[in-house]
Amino acid sequence: MTPLERVRVVVDCMGGDHGPSVTLPACKEFLATHPQADLVLVGMADAIAPAASWPRCTLVPSTEIVSMDDPVEVALRRKKDSSMRVAINQLKPDANGRAMGDVAVSAGNTGALMAISRYVLKTVEGIDRPAIASVIPNERPGFTTMLDLGANVDCTAEHLLQFAVMGSALVSALEGTAEPSVGLLNIGAEAIKGSETIKQAGELLRAAANAGQLNYHGNVEGNDIFNGTVDIVVCDGFVGNVALKTSEGLAHMLTGFLRAEFKRHWMAKVAALVALPVLKHFRKRFDPRGYNGAALLGLQGLVFKSHGSADAFSFGRALARAYDAARNRLPEQVHERIVETLQAAALPPNDEPVRPAA
């Protein structure tokens, strides 16, 4: 597919812990570095007014804000003129099939963003549930894409197959990898391992691979996320959330411990001074600010989620990822791959049952 010539990025300027004080500087910088981008800035009229004079910018005022701890119900049913809702609305095609934006970015409340996006945009045909995909630095060194991180619990084997297909489209669009490898998160490398759902998912993924639709590596284990064994790790939203939060907890404990150790006595303080460049590089390599921007996949419209605590640099990274994904036509790629996979699944090769007996 030829890339889009111009990309219109819609920004929920009020989202996140810091709102416009972070999103606006990031947008200004983004405009300067992305001459093929146009921005649609959504937010309280006063808050976004400073951008009125910026080039390639459309301002869309809204009168409400979804707070970081608003329940999903409140965000969805009661705040219909929130910056988040209005931003997502910009992705909806009008009667002529034209939308105001190609991709939307928000640092707001994840649950609300997912619910509003799903309600306003609906899922792509062939996708039951949208998923959230994020990247995690690995040892290769590089990044492992992981999904679902969007709280899809009680997933079926078919959902996991859909996640694999969407993840493949994402990595192709963002990294240019034609056939990214997919691993199914399990508790052992052997195909007989895992729950019934996981075993069925393994069969579906193998069938899709046999039909040429997927570069399926097989089962992977938790440590493979960081080993970089595969480009994409697929799991249900429960397991994905636990793996991610566990990693965050461990990283927090280890860095906290190192910091405390280096402060313990004067020898250690000297050591810390000398070790500073090393630790700085360490922090830079694993700083989640550098790889901010999770994709909401499977919707009829492209939405990216920034960390709520993002600073301007980090929010800018999310804008850039969203821009790249839209420019490389990620939604069309997801759609195309899903259609092909479903067609292939409907006509499985005779020697390879797509659905195992229940």
Added chain:
Amino acid sequence: MTPLERVRVVVDCMGGDHGPSVTLPACKEFLATHPQADLVLVGMADAIAPAASWPRCTLVPSTEIVSMDDPVEVALRRKKDSSMRVAINQLKPDANGRAMGDVAVSAGNTGALMAISRYVLKTVEGIDRPAIASVIPNERPGFTTMLDLGANVDCTAEHLLQFAVMGSALVSALEGTAEPSVGLLNIGAEAIKGSETIKQAGELLRAAANAGQLNYHGNVEGNDIFNGTVDIVVCDGFVGNVALKTSEGLAHMLTGFLRAEFKRHWMAKVAALVALPVLKHFRKRFDPRGYNGAALLGLQGLVFKSHGSADAFSFGRALARAYDAARNRLPEQVHERIVETLQAAALPPNDEPVRPAA
């Protein structure tokens, strides 16, 4: 309960990556530091012969070895005279109700050890599936006990309740904490989060807490494992395995990165030299060798599993944990707690349904 006066520890001397070259020195050291312990050493006659002259030692020869990659079936059905099997046999009471040992320790193949233990010893009444509990260092600083890490997939809410009860008995026996706190691993703190099974498990745990059987904290998330929010984290074996392996992968990546960084150029090498004591303390604090010894819980007999790669120091730690657990009558504590919880569950307070509507 009064502690046992003497504790008979059965050792599978052939298990693990290194066999007798690790287990025998660990046993010798253990005997020296534990005057109230007697050892039953099981292994190939030649291999355990050096221990013939040791005090407080009984040698039990066996003719086979379960290798680290033997399939469970082979270990269970074909190697009936393996050191692992013979070691577990020592825990079985004879016609007079007397067993040869109070606890068995093996560094062998986990799957085989679990299968053989379950086959030979059977589960305690009221326990459907044995679980494996391990400890993980936390920020408090202290240790979080986590279970199941024994590959129990597709767990029901009742299984998770049983894990919580067994984990509580373990921590009471090993740490002396009367009412250790229990968290249910979930994807959010609110009770409405998670899969159906998790929500049901939450209700069972709350009911057990209301009946005074459990110190239930509520839901915890992945990061709480390392925060030390609770003494015990309960989850199914799939999630537990993923969380543990993910942590191992991250720790491996981070230490590998630090090592590489400190080798990169001469400045960093100097820094490494100065930072050495700090990094050494760091390694010591998080060295899994220091907290080796996972408990197999819910069996009519007490079994501990050492890491396969354990060295003599580390295997000694597993022996010491096994000794402490047996001395503090862990099996009786598990049994007592399970009986009480089941009785309480059968008579729930009227305002607190034990089983949610399906």
